[in-house]
Amino acid sequence: MKTDVIIVGGSFAGLSAAMQLVRGRRHVVLIDANSPRNRFAKTSHGVFGLDGKTPAQIRSTALSQLSAYPTFHIVEEMAIKVAKIPDGFCVTLKNGETYSAKKLILTTGITYQLPDIPGVKEHWGKSVIHCPYCHGYELKDRSLGVLATSEMAFHQAAMIPDWGLTTLFTQGQFKPKGEVLDHLIRRGVAIEESPITHVVGDGEHIQHVLLEDGRTNPIKGLYVAPRAIITSPLIEMLNLETVDTAMGTMVTVNDFKESSVKGVFVAGDLSNAMQSGTLAVMSGTMAGVGAHRSLIFNK
Known part of the structure; x- marks a missing residue:
């Protein structure tokens, strides 16, 4: 299946990125294994309008709203491989299915080393x-x-x-x-x-x-203050530039969340020095806007 943008990771950042793109009338495939790091939290706080909701409730609400847009499609499976192809990127799932897109957004999160x-x-x-x-x-x-x-x-x-x-x-x-x-x-x-x-x-x-x-x-x-570790193999497969900080390793991005590989955007905890639900939403929003702009101006 070919689409405009593939988003890998369906928590706060990925969902926020998807919302910007479907409202921009772009076709989006969201690939998510539904095992977010925030599953250990009973409730999520500090997110405007959603204070006290569980992460699962927030995800369910967001998916319900996204599903109202005809250009949104979700696939609940794990992405295990990604490759650069002539006209974009190809993502392979654990079940063997493949999806390709012009742009790619990674919001797979991090692992904390406690x-x-x-x-x-x-x-x-x-x-x-x-x-x-x-x-x-x-x-x-x-x-x-x-x-x-x-x-x-x-x-x-x-x-x-x-x-x-x-x-x-x-x-x-x-x-x-x-x-x-x-x-x-x-x-x-x-x-x-x-x-x-x-x-x-x-x-x-x-x-x-x-x-x-x-x-x-x-x-x-x-x-x-645990140390952030990038565990997603997709980052290494794409050879994205990373930087080591006092808080752990992060993917290097520009102001529009584009990584060192043109057409690959990275949002959420993967590229945020500080981690919270609100900051993940902000980061994902910018990645969605960045990917949309890239489809228009940097084809």
Whole structure:
């Protein structure tokens, strides 16, 4: 099947990109295996007009609206191969089907590399979180912690007191100094150098964390800045340019979300330095606009 644009990945970014294109009367095939990273979150917050909805509800609503446009088509399958062809790109699915298009948008997301500490993974997306704007309000007025995985934790720890009393766990490796330390102290942040060795709770709510020296700390929410890892093989198949940052690896894009390969646009967490539902929507919207412009001006 041949179409104008193929979008691989059907979460917030991919759905937003599709909306711009079908409203531009372009034919779109959205390929999605329906296993988004946000499936671990009970609700999504901070997205204008959709605050408190589950990711599944948001996806269902978006697909219902997109399906009202005759040029939209969704295929619920995994894309396993992509190749450049003379007039665009060809995508092969796990079931053997192939689709080709003039332009390609990748919104397959990333994988988070969480700290290898017992209890972190079990509470991820509930009381172990990364974004205060996404989930911080639900943990407000509790004792909170920030687990340092890099010096970026100093910035995060300075923000979190707006939601609750905050302790920075340096893990004995990332110790603030000078003006940074002074700022954290002024913000009321406690500094704990004994590493966290275990997050104890019921899988949803943290009861406390166990420290290496045998003490416990009764925090009820833990902020972590995990490292982003690109796991989609499609990025390497297309040899897209990437950049390593303090937060992980990202695909390099321009202002219209076009990658280093002409005609390939990359949106959402794959190209965003900061990750949230709202930012994914914004990124996908720009990728959709960029792909539409490319169909008109850069045939």
